[in-house]
Amino acid sequence: MSGVRKVHIKSFGCQMNVYDSHRMADTLALEGFAETATPNDADLVILNTCHIREKAAEKVYSELGRIRMLKQAAAHDGRRVVVAVAGCVAQAEGEEIIRRAPSVDLVVGPQSYHRLPDLIARVERGERAIDTEFPVEDKFDVLKAPSREATRRRGVSAFVTVQEGCDKFCTFCVVPYTRGAEASRPVAKIVAEAERLADAGVREITLIGQNVNAYHGGGPDGRTWTLGRLLHRIAEISGIARLRYTTSHPCDMDESLIAAHRDLPALMPYLHLPVQSGSDRMLAAMNRRHTRADYLDAITRVRAAQPDVAFSSDFIVGFPGESEEDLSATLALVDEVGYAGAYSFKYSARPGTPAAEMADQVPDALKSERLQRLQRQIDRHQADFNARCLGRTFDVLFEKPGRHAGQIVGRSPYLQPVQIMADAVLIGEIAPVTITEVGANSLFGTLATPARARESVLIEAGA
Numbered sequence: 001m002s003g004v005r006k007v008h009i010k011s012f013g014c015q016m017n018v019y020d021s022h023r024m025a026d027t028l029a030l031e032g033f034a035e036t037a038t039p040n041d042a043d044l045v046i047l048n049t050c051h052i053r054e055k056a057a058e059k060v061y062s063e064l065g066r067i068r069m070l071k072q073a074a075a076h077d078g079r080r081v082v083v084a085v086a087g088c089v090a091q092a093e094g095e096e097i098i099r100r101a102p103s104v105d106l107v108v109g110p111q112s113y114h115r116l117p118d119l120i121a122r123v124e125r126g127e128r129a130i131d132t133e134f135p136v137e138d139k140f141d142v143l144k145a146p147s148r149e150a151t152r153r154r155g156v157s158a159f160v161t162v163q164e165g166c167d168k169f170c171t172f173c174v175v176p177y178t179r180g181a182e183a184s185r186p187v188a189k190i191v192a193e194a195e196r197l198a199d200a201g202v203r204e205i206t207l208i209g210q211n212v213n214a215y216h217g218g219g220p221d222g223r224t225w226t227l228g229r230l231l232h233r234i235a236e237i238s239g240i241a242r243l244r245y246t247t248s249h250p251c252d253m254d255e256s257l258i259a260a261h262r263d264l265p266a267l268m269p270y271l272h273l274p275v276q277s278g279s280d281r282m283l284a285a286m287n288r289r290h291t292r293a294d295y296l297d298a299i300t301r302v303r304a305a306q307p308d309v310a311f312s313s314d315f316i317v318g319f320p321g322e323s324e325e326d327l328s329a330t331l332a333l334v335d336e337v338g339y340a341g342a343y344s345f346k347y348s349a350r351p352g353t354p355a356a357e358m359a360d361q362v363p364d365a366l367k368s369e370r371l372q373r374l375q376r377q378i379d380r381h382q383a384d385f386n387a388r389c390l391g392r393t394f395d396v397l398f399e400k401p402g403r404h405a406g407q408i409v410g411r412s413p414y415l416q417p418v419q420i421m422a423d424a425v426l427i428g429e430i431a432p433v434t435i436t437e438v439g440a441n442s443l444f445g446t447l448a449t450p451a452r453a454r455e456s457v458l459i460e461a462g463a
């Protein structure tokens with residue numbers, strides 16, 4: 001490859017992968033690669049894969065089928081396209097990917113993508129490159145920071161990875177195998193990254209990790225800091241108005257984190273706290289290490305600290321051995337918590353995990369029927385929650401223009417999209433909005449403080 005090179009990165013799955021894709025793009029930018037939104041004109045195509053959801057590997061192989069055609073068409077025009085598979089499917093499948101999809105030149109696991117420039121150089125020398133190691137060096141020390149332009153392009157809300165991996169070993173989950181043991185980044189490096197983002201105009205930071213509230217990074221004082229303490233430190237950064245964190249485990253809701261919900265106005269009152277099942281029998285089979293009562297206790301403690309808080313969660317239905325009684329316990333838990341939203345999935349076996357070997361696998365038709373019942377219940381609570389927002393006024397962080405002329409879109413504290421008719425100058429700003437209409441997927445409203453009044457407030461305040 002020579003001249004201006006283009007890279008297209010397609011992300012599957014969670015926010016961790018979106019973040020990883022950005023860091024790969026930032027690292028490759030220094031190697032002369034410009035990002036392109038389409039694979040059609042790319043010299044390098046990276047599929048950043050996720051192994052959490054059903055048939056993840058199959059989806060990757062069918063995507064690779066499409067990319068093979070593209071690679072053949074480019075070769076016909078005398079152009080070489082390098083195809084890379086990154087992320088958790090790369091980690092789990094390794095060499096098997098190249099065996100099944102010979103158009104793939106490079107396979108790189110989530111802990112090794114800081115080595116991408118070297119791996120690409122090997123491919124250019126005519127080799128196939130596979131790296132699914134758990135290297136001793138810290139990839140975050142090697143990966144390059146985004147340019148100000150890249151940060152601006154990505155918007156006013158950004159992710160920062162604070163920890164990776166997991167030591168919990170839930171019996172259905174591949175993360176401890178694909179991402180490895182829990183490891184936390186040092187406080188100073190996280191703060192430096194957050195300061196760079198704030199400097200480039202980012203207003204909201206979501207701290208991310210597979211088990212984010214297990215965070216235990218080394219602090220500048222030589223002590224181990226918790227996530228609660230880290231949130232306090234990041235809230236001090238000028239320009240950062242909103243903080244979130246995801247994904248949490250109920251066992252790691254320690255007192256410092258609960259206190260952060262009470263003491264930090266920047267910490268948004270919306271917590272994604274996966275439970276997976278409302279049945280103690282299923283929670284034990286899943287090795288979740290907590291009971292239904294423990295989970296409800298965590299919810300109660302957060303609510304006591306922050307009465308305005310709303311919750312979302314993850315659920316798995318049809319886990320091996322799940323009975324009608326177990327499902328009823330899950331449905332009752334949904335009612336008891338009254339979630340503002342939740343993700344729910346049919347259990348699907350991941351090779352290599354203990355649950356894949358369990359007897360009593362639930363037939364697929366029954367799983368589908370149970371999922372529908374659960375989703376109906378979750379949807380009802382979500383609709384109730386949204387309906388209760390009608391007439392309320394809350395701060396919205398405006399992110400981008402809306403689909404219609406004169407419209408802008410932002411996020412409420414509860415992550416709902418909020419659409420208003422207002423000047424695009426408000427993008428990147430936080431302004432109070434009164435909700436006047438509730439749609440299926442969005443809220444609609446009007447500025448609570450008229451723009452002209454807001455302007456004079458800003459002038460008076462000397463802003």
Ligand code: SF4
Pocket residue numbers: 166167168169170173174175176210211249
């Ligand atoms: S806590 Fe989360 S990441 Fe860790 S094993 Fe369980 S489901 Fe997977």
